Amino acid sequence: xxxxxxxxxxxxxxxxxxxxxxxxxxxxxxxxxxxxxxxxxxxxxxxxxxxxxxxxxxxxxxxxxxxxxxxxxxxxxxxxxxxxxxxxxxxxxxxxxxxxxxxxxxxxxxxxxxxxxxxxxxxxxxxxxxxxxxxxxxxxxxxxxxxxxxxxxxxxxxxxxxxxxxxxxxxxxxxxxxxxxxxxxxxxxxxxxxxxxxxxxxxxxxxxxxxxxxxxxxxxxxxxxxxxxxxxxxxxxxxxxxxxxxxxxxxxxxxxxxxxxxxxxxxxxxxxxxxxxxxxxxxxxxxxxxxxxxxxxxxxxxxxxxxxxxxxxxxxxxxxxxxxxxxxxxxxxxxxxxxxxxxxxxx
Ligand SMILES: NC(=O)C1=CN([C@@H]2O[C@H](COP(=O)(O)OP(=O)(O)OC[C@H]3O[C@@H](n4cnc5c(N)ncnc54)[C@H](O)[C@@H]3O)[C@@H](O)[C@H]2O)C=CC1
Ligand SMILES: O=C(CO)COP(=O)(O)O
Numbered sequence: 001x002x003x004x005x006x007x008x009x010x011x012x013x014x015x016x017x018x019x020x021x022x023x024x025x026x027x028x029x030x031x032x033x034x035x036x037x038x039x040x041x042x043x044x045x046x047x048x049x050x051x052x053x054x055x056x057x058x059x060x061x062x063x064x065x066x067x068x069x070x071x072x073x074x075x076x077x078x079x080x081x082x083x084x085x086x087x088x089x090x091x092x093x094x095x096x097x098x099x100x101x102x103x104x105x106x107x108x109x110x111x112x113x114x115x116x117x118x119x120x121x122x123x124x125x126x127x128x129x130x131x132x133x134x135x136x137x138x139x140x141x142x143x144x145x146x147x148x149x150x151x152x153x154x155x156x157x158x159x160x161x162x163x164x165x166x167x168x169x170x171x172x173x174x175x176x177x178x179x180x181x182x183x184x185x186x187x188x189x190x191x192x193x194x195x196x197x198x199x200x201x202x203x204x205x206x207x208x209x210x211x212x213x214x215x216x217x218x219x220x221x222x223x224x225x226x227x228x229x230x231x232x233x234x235x236x237x238x239x240x241x242x243x244x245x246x247x248x249x250x251x252x253x254x255x256x257x258x259x260x261x262x263x264x265x266x267x268x269x270x271x272x273x274x275x276x277x278x279x280x281x282x283x284x285x286x287x288x289x290x291x292x293x294x295x296x297x298x299x300x301x302x303x304x305x306x307x308x309x310x311x312x313x314x315x316x317x318x319x320x321x322x323x324x325x326x327x328x329x330x331x332x333x334x335x336x337x338x339x340x341x342x343x344x345x346x347x
Pocket of ligand 2: 105135136137138191194243246247248252253254255256
């Protein structure tokens with residue numbers, strides 16, 4: 001099967017490397033012709049994955065037409081901030097009947113839609129061919145062929161299994177899940193927690209504070225996620241706790257590093273410039289505050305983080321206010337149907 005991956009940043013390059021290593025004809029589309037040429041001829045992508053050697057079989061081009069022609073699987077992997085700008089051009093080129101996966105961890109800022117919704121809007125009858133690739137997976141470790149587990153979520157079991165088969169190998173173990181909404185929301189909302197944990201680290205707080213933010217942050221993710229149609233069980237899986245763990249503990253995490261710089265006193269713009277790659281948690285925090293209001297869900301950590309990021313709120317004051325909220329129960333009442341909604345499609 002030919003695989004076309006759109007977006008030659010760290011994760012697009014990481015995923016394309018796995019497809020190529022597994023023997024699939026793989027073409028990585030890079031907007032920047034110099035990066036396409038470097039990947040094609042030198043087998044490196046120094047801007048986004050410095051020091052990594054990429055499979056010699058991995059091809060790259062700056063032509064969308066050449067990348068998409070004849071592909072059986074199209075993978076979208078640009079940052080969410082660019083999805084609105086590129087999706088129409090990609091959608092026009094998706095070959096008839098091809099599977100369409102995306103690995104984007106963010107919302108479309110303009111519409112607040114999940115990326116699979118944006119794709120479904122642009123590609124007619126895409127639902128059964130759509131797949132979300134999520135889970136704890138830093139590109140730096142994937143290109144170094146270190147053991148990694150991810151999840152392919154799709155409405156249609158054959159679609160999930162086709163992408164699973166294309167990615168599985170000795171260092172990449174892939175699970176399937178019918179919960180498209182939950183996989184997308186888990187991967188997207190975990191970046192808020194990573195930023196918050198980074199801020200706590202930057203302020204000099206310890207492991208207790210991080211554990212509190214991770215646990216209560218997951219409660220916030222689950223509350224909003226269930227309201228938006230996700231299964232609670234998905235948040236206990238790879239795209240939930242798995243991704244929260246990796247993003248809050250890894251030196252590779254862009255969101256954690258950005259939060260830590262802010263906790264240390266840097267302004268948001270300075271922190272983003274220093275990290276120099278997509279920091280999805282920033283636009284996601286803005287969108288999530290709006291979604292929390294729309295769905296009438298309480299998300300105090302997310303709201304305080306938005307205050308720190310966008311309203312110059314003093315991080316130490318935000319922590320004091322979180323700690324002095326009214327007393328509360330830990331466990332909320334949930335309906336059994338929220339734990340695992342009955343899957344309607346053919347899983
Ligand atoms: N880096 C990682 O390890 C992982 C990243 N992700 C997700 O993958 C998505 C992509 O992130 P990264 O690869 O990390 O970002 P990155 O910052 O490494 O690279 C972004 C890439 O997108 C390209 N790009 C930006 N705007 C574009 C546009 N308008 N048209 C075409 N290309 C454009 C850039 O040129 C660059 O190649 C994000 O949603 C991220 O959350 C998911 C799992 C792991
Ligand atoms: O989603 C990711 C890893 O699964 C990458 O995001 P971070 O770099 O912020 O951790």
